[in-house]
Amino acid sequence: MPPLPDLLPPDIRYLLERETQTMRVTIVGTGYVGLVTGVCLADTGNHVIGLDVDAGKVERLNRGECTIYEPGLTDLLVANLAAGRFRATTNLKEAVEHAEIIFIAIGTPPKADGSADLSMIEKAVQDIARAVNKKTVMVMKSTVPVGTCQRVESLVTPLARHPVIVVSNPEFLKEGSAVDDFQRPDRVVIGSEDADAARIMQELYQPFVRNRHPILVVRRAASEMIKYAANCYLSTRISFINQIANICEALGIDVDEVRSGIGYDARIGSHFMYPGAGYGGSCFPKDVQAMYHVAKAAGVEADLLSAVHQVNERQKNLLVERVRAHFKGDLTGRTFALWGIAFKPKTDDIREAPALRIIDGLLAAGAKIRASDPKALDHLRQEYGARVEYFTDAYAAVKGADALIICTEWNEFRSPDFDRIRESLKKPLIFDGRNLYSCSQMQARGFTYYSIGRPRVDGR
Ligand SMILES: NC(=O)c1ccc[n+]([C@@H]2O[C@H](COP(=O)([O-])OP(=O)(O)OC[C@H]3O[C@@H](n4cnc5c(N)ncnc54)[C@H](O)[C@@H]3O)[C@@H](O)[C@H]2O)c1
Incomplete structure (x- = not known):
């Protein structure tokens, strides 16, 4: 494609350039975060595969049946399946070889003591590492404790035949408005010590920040911390007002007025x-x-x-x-x-x-x-x-x-x-x-x- 004339306004120029810059993305885990991420990225022109271990889920998704309830998601899924930009699979090799960017969106449930159970993630990233057939950016979308990206890198590096750059990219969507939140985020946070990987991620997210909301590039550990700090703060607000409510009630005060x-x-x-x-x-x-x-x-x-x-x-x-x-x-x-x-x-x-x-x-x-x-x-x-x-x-x-x-x-x-x-x-x-x-x-x-x-x- 010949270079675009410089006189084009930046917005239009950007749109034209995008035509040639779509990426090949794999999302590992097609749950609440993975499915929304995958379908929204497909909707901006990227070619996305959703990899999941749940064969029933994969089958339903490929039929255009949304496996979760989330406003607006079914329409996006159906449209992007029809356009050939999204499909789901259980085949790890195929999914890994497809992608230049692999998102990890697997659950991180609590262990009995409350700490995060990373065993599903650790197994998945090792399997992925063995299958990479080119330099790959691995994006940690799951919410993980500080230091996890570094640990993942140390797990995958000895197993992979090509460089795997691990980037943190926490997700802030809210269930119930997940599609809207993903498409119009307040901010995108990217944690990367690798400039090239950070640039690829910024490019991938450009279509979602036309509202001029920022893409913040920070260090990986800070990025991991931002997600936890945000959720801890929001939880604190709720527990705070609940405690005030209980005190109000005992004193015969209406908490709404307070x-x-x-x-x-x-x-x-x-x-x-x-x-x-x-x-x-x-x-x-x-x-x-x-x-x-x-x-x-x-x-x-x-x-x-x-x-x-x-x-x-x-x-x-x-x-x-x-x-x-x-x-x-x-x-x-x-x-x-x-x-x-x-x-x-x-x-x-x-x-x-x-x-x-x-x-x-x-x-x-x-x-x-x-x-x-x-x-x-x-x-x-x-x-x-x-x-x-x-x-x-x-x-x-x-x-x-x-x-x-x-x-x-x-x-x-x-x-x-x-x-x-x-x-x-x-x-x-x-x-x-x-x-x-x-x-x-x-x-x-x-x-x-x-x-x-x-x-x-x-x-x-
Ligand atoms: N749900 C939310 O609102 C939300 C918001 C922000 C961040 N997060 C974080 O995102 C992560 C995912 O959360 P979720 O709610 O989407 O989880 P989920 O349980 O809905 O989805 C996880 C998916 O991963 C699949 N999976 C498990 N192991 C796999 C493997 N080895 N290979 C491929 N697929 C595999 C499961 O079958 C499931 O479909 C968590 O760390 C969570 O804290 C969630």
Whole structure:
């Protein structure tokens, strides 16, 4: 292709140049992060293979069936399969030989002591190293403790016949808005000591930062630390407001008033500070604990992080304690409708969801559960089988129940038909773990209404 004339405006020039600069990418692990990353990179013209050990998942993806619920993802998957830019495989050799850039997006679950289990990653990178047939950039997308990229490099170097440059590139997407977050990130963080690898990564991400949000290139260890620091800070905000909420409640103060009073302080803000039944998901709980262990190994007592974790553990038990207290300790034979199982709205992910703690507590106390969730019932059924009843119709779940418990703030639950709920329940009783409704309105509607950090109201 002849050189482009210099007079072209930079944006157009860049677009024309891109035509020739698409890359061959492999994503190892097609879960929540890997699938979104793979499909979004394919959508900007790259040729992407998603490698997974789960043959069923691979088959479904190649049929255009999304294996997770994430708004907008199915359309992108189908379009990029049709365009021949994305496909999934279980064949490691084929996937490795295809790519100049290999992303690792495998799970890093917590071990029994809370530290990160890297065994799946370590096995995968060694298998990949044996298969590389050219110089390759290996990108650590998984959330890993500081020092992991360096360790991975030392594992792969003796096994690979060609140089493997390991780069850190933590992911900040939020389940429920993952596609949007990936396509319009607040920032992209690249940890690399290798200038060429950093440049390739910057090029790969250019289409996603047209909004002028930055691509930060830092050292690998700093990049690994940024991800943990971000998740620890966000978890801290939640545990902070939950602790304040509990104090407010004991003192008869409405935490909503306090929240707006502190939120207008520009140094604080009211975003990401909602009192509730605790944080869950596959990231915050494990990352706070993993960071604690990283600190401990470095000889630093991370007592703030251990408190953040403890506050959250207590908070996840709060609704069950409240239900028990309301029924004077005896829940035998009682039935509870649960609205919202996913750890947050707009996802089907139930890992570490507060709802699971509530279900376990109520089942152990001899109660029955009628669960409803717009997207997460299949996952719940896989874990609880016949121990729980499942309802796609949220109102059907409430029928004949002793109380309604709200665990996830899906939009569907924000303005429900309260008359229908009141008529369906044995008594008008709601335990709200997400503060969806106004206390005064619930009182006027005749409900006994418990929420988090706000005085209980008893309907007239
Ligand atoms: N889920 C999130 O919101 C999120 C956000 C940011 C970062 N992260 C981090 O990203 C990483 C992945 O998280 P996730 O939620 O996508 O996990 P996940 O469990 O949804 O997906 C992991 C995938 O890897 C596959 N896999 C396991 N071993 C493999 C191997 N050897 N070869 C190929 N595939 C293999 C699994 O079958 C699965 O499909 C974690 O470290 C997590 O902390 C997650």
